[in-house]
Amino acid sequence: MLRLVWSLSIALALTSIFVMLVLIVRRVIVTRLEKNRNAAKARLNAALIRFTADEDKEKVLASLSGIPKTVIADAGFEFLALLRGNERREIEEVFAEIGIQRVIRKQLRQGNRSQRIFAAERLTAFPAAETNRALLAALRDRSRQVRIAAAIALGEMQALPPLADVMNMIGYRGQRSARIVDLFQTLGAERSEELRSVALDIRANALMRSAAIAVLGQTGDYSHLAFIREMTRDESADIAAAAVNAVGRLAHPSSAPTVIEALRHADWRVRSEAAQAVRLVGARDAIPELTTLLEDAEWPVRYWAAHALHAFGQEGIDMLRSIAEGDPSRSQRTASMVMAEDAA
Amino acid sequence: MTLDADITAFLFDVAFWVAVIVMTSGLLQTLVYLAQLLVATYALMRRPPVARSSLLWHRFADVAPPIAIIVPAYNEQLNVTETVHSLLSMEYPSYEVIIVNDGSRDRTLEVLIEAFQLRQVSRSYEESLEHQPIRGIYGNPTNDRLTVIDKENGGKADAQNAGINVSRAPLFCVIDGDSILENDALLRASQPFIEDPERTIAVGGTIRIANNSTFERGSVTEVRLPTRLLPLFQVIEYLRAFLMARLAWSRINALMLISGAFGVFRRGDVIAVGGFTQGSMGEDLDLVLKLHRHMRQIRKDYRIEFIPEPVCWTEAPETLAVLGRQRSRWQRGALECFFRYRGMFMNPRYGRIGLLGMVHVFIVDVVGPVAEVLGYILIPLFWYLGILNLDFLLAYTALVFVYGIFVSVGSLVLEEMELRRFPNARDLAILLLAAIVENFGYRQLNNFWRIRGCWQFLRQDNSWGEMPRTGFNSSSN
Numbered sequence: 001m002l003r004l005v006w007s008l009s010i011a012l013a014l015t016s017i018f019v020m021l022v023l024i025v026r027r028v029i030v031t032r033l034e035k036n037r038n039a040a041k042a043r044l045n046a047a048l049i050r051f052t053a054d055e056d057k058e059k060v061l062a063s064l065s066g067i068p069k070t071v072i073a074d075a076g077f078e079f080l081a082l083l084r085g086n087e088r089r090e091i092e093e094v095f096a097e098i099g100i101q102r103v104i105r106k107q108l109r110q111g112n113r114s115q116r117i118f119a120a121e122r123l124t125a126f127p128a129a130e131t132n133r134a135l136l137a138a139l140r141d142r143s144r145q146v147r148i149a150a151a152i153a154l155g156e157m158q159a160l161p162p163l164a165d166v167m168n169m170i171g172y173r174g175q176r177s178a179r180i181v182d183l184f185q186t187l188g189a190e191r192s193e194e195l196r197s198v199a200l201d202i203r204a205n206a207l208m209r210s211a212a213i214a215v216l217g218q219t220g221d222y223s224h225l226a227f228i229r230e231m232t233r234d235e236s237a238d239i240a241a242a243a244v245n246a247v248g249r250l251a252h253p254s255s256a257p258t259v260i261e262a263l264r265h266a267d268w269r270v271r272s273e274a275a276q277a278v279r280l281v282g283a284r285d286a287i288p289e290l291t292t293l294l295e296d297a298e299w300p301v302r303y304w305a306a307h308a309l310h311a312f313g314q315e316g317i318d319m320l321r322s323i324a325e326g327d328p329s330r331s332q333r334t335a336s337m338v339m340a341e342d343a344a
Numbered sequence: 345m346t347l348d349a350d351i352t353a354f355l356f357d358v359a360f361w362v363a364v365i366v367m368t369s370g371l372l373q374t375l376v377y378l379a380q381l382l383v384a385t386y387a388l389m390r391r392p393p394v395a396r397s398s399l400l401w402h403r404f405a406d407v408a409p410p411i412a413i414i415v416p417a418y419n420e421q422l423n424v425t426e427t428v429h430s431l432l433s434m435e436y437p438s439y440e441v442i443i444v445n446d447g448s449r450d451r452t453l454e455v456l457i458e459a460f461q462l463r464q465v466s467r468s469y470e471e472s473l474e475h476q477p478i479r480g481i482y483g484n485p486t487n488d489r490l491t492v493i494d495k496e497n498g499g500k501a502d503a504q505n506a507g508i509n510v511s512r513a514p515l516f517c518v519i520d521g522d523s524i525l526e527n528d529a530l531l532r533a534s535q536p537f538i539e540d541p542e543r544t545i546a547v548g549g550t551i552r553i554a555n556n557s558t559f560e561r562g563s564v565t566e567v568r569l570p571t572r573l574l575p576l577f578q579v580i581e582y583l584r585a586f587l588m589a590r591l592a593w594s595r596i597n598a599l600m601l602i603s604g605a606f607g608v609f610r611r612g613d614v615i616a617v618g619g620f621t622q623g624s625m626g627e628d629l630d631l632v633l634k635l636h637r638h639m640r641q642i643r644k645d646y647r648i649e650f651i652p653e654p655v656c657w658t659e660a661p662e663t664l665a666v667l668g669r670q671r672s673r674w675q676r677g678a679l680e681c682f683f684r685y686r687g688m689f690m691n692p693r694y695g696r697i698g699l700l701g702m703v704h705v706f707i708v709d710v711v712g713p714v715a716e717v718l719g720y721i722l723i724p725l726f727w728y729l730g731i732l733n734l735d736f737l738l739a740y741t742a743l744v745f746v747y748g749i750f751v752s753v754g755s756l757v758l759e760e761m762e763l764r765r766f767p768n769a770r771d772l773a774i775l776l777l778a779a780i781v782e783n784f785g786y787r788q789l790n791n792f793w794r795i796r797g798c799w800q801f802l803r804q805d806n807s808w809g810e811m812p813r814t815g816f817n818s819s820s821n
Contacts, residue, residue, distance in 0.1 A: 005739040012743075012750045019753050020776045023760055027769040081398060118399060145539065149403075176540045178407040185406075207542055299470035306468075337468030 040067050041075040048079050051094070052087050060094055073103045077122050092125045101126040105134045108150075113143045120149040124156050132159045139169040147171070148179050155186025163187065163194035172203045180208055184215040192216060196227055199239075210242035217246025225250055229258045237267035244270055248277025256283035263289045268298035275304035279311040287312060291319055294331035302330065306338035359731040362722050367740070369715030372707050374747060381754045383592035388762055397435055397528030400535070408534050409541070410438040411608065412516045413525075414507030416500050418446045420521035423659070425459045426559060427521060432489060433563065436530040441490050443521075444507045447476070447497025456492050460484055467491065473505040473619035481510065500604070501620035501627040508611060508619055517608045522659050524554065525606065527563060529654035533608045536649045543647045545610045545635060548594075548602030549654030550586045552765065553579045555662065564657060569771050574667055575660040577782040580752050580775060587652055587758040588751070594650035598701040600636075602648070604628035606656035613638070626677020633685045636697045652762050668793045675797025676805075678709035713794035720788060745783045752779035 047063035050056075064072060076095060080088055095101070101123065108119035120138055123131045135157075138150035147170045154160040166183075167175075184195055198204055198212040213231055216224045228250070231243035244262045247255045259281050262274035275293060278286045286308070293305035309316035317339075324336035413431055417424050424443070431441045445453045456462060462482040476498035483491050495506050504518055515537060519525060529549060536544040555570040570576045586603075593599045602609075604627060614620075617634040620627045632648060639646040661667035682689070682705050689706060691698040723740070726732040756775055759765070766772060 002735055002739050005743050009739070009742040009746045012746045016746070016750045016753045019757060020773075023757060023776070024769050024773055027760065027772050030764075031769065078396070078398065081402070117403075121399075121402070176542055178409075178538045178541050179403070181407050182403075205542075299472065303468060303470075334468065337466065340466035341468050 037071060040071045043067055044072060044075055045079055048076070048091060051091065052083070055090065057094065061098065064094070064098055069098070069100060069103045072098070073100050073107070073122070076100065077125075080125070096126055101128070101131065105130065108134055108138055113146060116141060116143065116146045117149040120146065120153045124153050127157050132157070135159070136161070139166065144171060144175070145177065145179075148177055148183060152179070152183050152186060155183055158188070160186065163191065163198060167198065167201075167204070167208075172201075172205070172208075175205065175208060178207070178211075181211045181215060184211055185218070187215075189219060189221060192219060192221065192224065196224075199227075199231060206236050206238040209236075209239050213239065213242045213246050217249040220250065222250060222252055225252055225255065229255060232258055232262055232270075237265075237269055240265065240267070241269040241273045244273040244277055248273070248280040251280045251282075253282050255281045256285060259283050260286045260289055263293060268296070268301050271296065272298065272300040272304055275301055275308050279308045284312055284315070287316060287319060290316075291323070291331075294323060294334050295329070302334040303338065306334050310338060355729070356731060359722075359726045359729075362718065363726070363732065366715050366719040366723065369707070369711050370719065370744065373712055373716075376704060376707055377588075377747075377751045380588050380592040381751060383595050384588045384758055385754075387591050387595040388758055391762075397531055400528065400531045401435060401437075404531065404534065404538050405437045407538055408437050408531070409515050409537055410440075410513035411436065411530055411534065412507070412511030412513040412611075413439060413441045413530075414444065414504055414511060414516050414518050415442070415521050416444045416446055416503035416507065416518075417448065417452050417521035418497070418500070418503070419448045419450045419452060421448070421450045421452045421455045423522045424452055425455060427519075427524060428456065428460065428490065430524040430559075430563060431519075432487075433527060434525065434530050435527045436534070438513075439489070439530060440511070440513065442493060442507045442511055443490070444493045444495060444503040446495060446499070446503035453482075453492070453494050457482060460487075460490055460492075462490075462492055465491075467510065469510040471509060472615045473509050474622070475502045475506040475509065478506060478510075499623060501622050501624055504627070505619040505622070508614060511611065514611055515608055516611050516614070517606070518604060519656055520605045520658060523551075523605050524559060524564065524657045526655045526657070529606070529656060530608075532651065532654040536647065536651065537608070537610075540647060543645055544649060545613045545639065545646050546602055546632065546648045547608045548590060548599065548648075548650045549606050549608075549656060550652050550763070551582055551603050551605045552655055552657050553582060553660045554657035555660050557657065559657075567765055567767055569766065569774055570660070570662075572662055573778075574662055574664070574786075576774070576778045577786045578660045578667075580755070580779050580782055583755040583759050584752060586650075587762065588755040590650040591652060591758070593701070593704075594648070596696060596700070597647060598696045599648045599650050600632055600697075600701045600705060601629045602632050602650070605658050606654070609635075624677065624680060625673050626681050629677060629681045630684070633681055633688070636701070637685065637688060637694065640694050640697065655763070655765070664789070668789075668796070671790060671793035672797035672800055675709070675713065675794040676801045678705060679798060679801040682706065682710055713791050714798065717791050717795050720791070748783045748787060749780050752782070 043063070044067050047060050051060040072095065080091055083091065104119045104122050107115045108123065111119060116138070120135060123135060132154065135150045135154045139147055141147050141150065151160065151166050151170060160166060187195060195212045195216050199209050199216070201209070213228060216228060228243050228246045232240050232247060234240045234243065244259065247258055259274050259277045260283055262270050263278065263286060265271050265274065271293065275290065278290065290305045290309050293301050296302050296305065306320060309320050320335045320339050323331050324339050326332050415427060415431070428441065428443060443456060445456070462484050464480050465483040467481045476496040478493055478495045480494045481491060482494065491510065493506055493510055495503065508516055515534070517530065517533065533547050533549050536547050553570060553575055555572070555575040556568045557564055558566040558568070570579065590599060590601070607628065613635060614631065617638045621630045624630045635648065661670055682702070685702070688694045688698045689702040723732060723737060727734060727737045753776065756772070756779060760772065766775065
């Protein structure tokens with residue numbers, strides 16, 4: 001037993017010393033590699049800055065030939081993020097000419113998760129059939145985040161397959177990322193029917209369905225109004241709240257009855273969204289309902305109801321003032337605080 | 345003669361059982377640390393390499409939820425301006441900073457008013473959590489990102505509750521008044537809330553020791569190791585606590601503690617559990633336990649996560665007296681929370697929280713310090729009395745110390761793989777030496793402070809203790 005304890009102690013001590021030495025040696029090597037990489041990155045940035053000034057393609061290609069392609073594929077895109085328009089396009093063309101897209105496609109297939117996501121994002125700079133094929137293949141990646149990143153990239157390149165197929169590939173089950181909003185936003189107006197299908201799809205969770213409704217609300221297209229109004233009656237409070245929010249965003253006066261109805265919803269999140277939407281759709285008929293909501297059990301509802309009253313001009317302000325000057329109550333306190341805040 | 349023999353036999357029995365208890369406790373702690381190290385290594389291997397913050401901004405800017413940063417400040421006149429500058433320069437699309445002046449006796453409020461040209465404003469807020477009365481709310485008319493609440497003194501939890509009430513964002517982040525967040529910390533901490541918004545209810549990040557590092561207008565400009573021994577040892581301790589323990593517990597969704605120095609929480613869930621517990625010595629541990637209990641009771645799927653990349657820098661105590669008070673307070677906090685939520689201990693209703701998390705708190709925080717100090721005192725005593733064998737004593741002692749070093753080296757490996765914040769190989773060598781030296785003296789002292797904390801807990805001593813600040817180093821100095 002004693003021998004075992006001593007052996008264990010010696011083994012742990014030797015392992016610790018060995019690990020310490022390896023760590024230090026590794027750090028020295030990593031520092032040296034980083035130094036080289038930073039030097040290459042500095043050369044790359046200098047070459048690209050010169051190119052934006054003189055537009056001498058031969059010269060920049062010569063400069064880039066001495067820089068590792070992996071450095072260009074990484075640091076080059078940091079530089080590109082600072083540019084827009086022609087300057088950006090010209091540098092992307094230079095990158096394409098030296099075959100950076102092949103390096104990135106390889107990273108999309110073989111890199112770690114972080115590299116694969118980044119690769120999907122960068123490939124949008126190289127619109128081509130090979131790029132689309134690589135991104136379509138990435139829709140079957142083992143990581144959900146990579147699949148979404150690939151779908152967003154395809155969407156940005158207007159090359160996204162039918163949304164129902166994409167959703168099947170990304171996976172309905174376990175899909176929880178808020179980045180789904182980014183994906184839906186890449187769909188043009190002509191594909192908004194597909195968003196409606198997702199909003200109605202019972203396989204999708206509330207987050208996805210709400211995201212689809214939110215993006216429909218952002219389109220500014222009144223043809224979706226009737227559909228979104230219908231969704232305000234969904235049995236899921238999350239979806240109903242998203243729909244009320246979208247109705248507010250579309251800000252059409254004909255939505256006033258829908259919003260007033262939502263002010264009476266059993267779930268406070270829907271009432272809160274409705275209290276914010278009521279001002280946007282100009283539902284002045286909501287003043288009595290809003291006055292009632294000043295007594296709501298939930299603070300956000302009271303707060304937004306008071307703000308909506310204040311936003312309705314003199315009539316609402318007079319109402320708030322009379323409540324603020326009344327007997328102490330929840331309504332009185334809400335009205336006086338919001339009056340003071342809005343007056344500031 | 346018979347009586348003497350009886351007494352000797354009795355002493356041998358006592359010695360045997362004390363040795364068994366001490367060794368069992370030591371063995372259990374050893375297994376816990378080993379398991380933590382293995383799970384943390386697995387978790388790090390499974391984690392993708394860290395993306396640049398510019399990439400995260402590009403990815404998440406449109407979907408990042410608004411966050412209110414709540415900073416309780418009590419007598420923080422030295423550091424508070426630096427802290428606010430740091431917070432106002434965060435890389436995050438939508439956030440506000442709420443400083444809660446908790447009835448400071450120094451010039452904290454005046455310093456803030458002067459530095460940020462504040463004036464009293466009206467702001468309506470929800471009164472869902474109880475706290476001491478608010479005397480005034482201050483803001484800058486040209487910058488609506490900063491709000492200062494001036495309230496009567498009520499303690500850290502009370503101040504945080506006031507901040508939660510006044511905040512309006514769906515998420516809030518609490519940090520200490522003497523801490524500085526790295527610019528991209530919020531962006532990184534918000535990632536789980538973006539990638540899994542329905543289940544994520546809280547996220548903790550890494551706390552690092554700022555002593556001797558240089559800061560300029562709220563950003564770290566040069567990371568250096570502390571030159572004094574006490575903060576240096578704390579660097580190792582923090583690495584063990586964050587990169588090993590929290591990462592491991594987070595991996596199995598049984599994270600029991602998000603440091604009060606830096607954590608992001610979903611506001612609605614914190615309000616549902618009544619906010620921070622007033623007068624608690626371990627309000628951060630208390631809140632996480634409450635959240636676990638609440639979510640388990642309502643049977644809702646949830647995640648409380650630790651992610652190592654968002655880093656918050658804090659000033660560590662540099663004197664034995666101040667460090668001792670801090671450690672005793674932490675121990676009181678751990679005991680207080682364990683006994684307050686004892687109903688969860690080994691209770692299958694609370695799943696892995698009851699069966700693993702609470703058992704871990706029991707082994708490491710309740711029994712651990714007592715058993716270790718008993719071991720330090722009784723085992724040499726028994727050897728002196730001839731009850732224990734010298735060979736055994738030496739072997740056991742060697743194993744305890746070498747194992748401590750092994751665990752510390754393990755956490756340094758994790759640091760090197762994941763964060764690599766210390767700039768050169770020399771720093772690494774110094775840390776490795778410190779990992780050895782801390783086992784001889786510092787570790788024992790720490791246990792003494794923890795025992796003192798146990799004693800204070802039994803006496804129901806609730807004094808918080810002063811924490812004098814020296815302020816962050818500025819590169820312009």
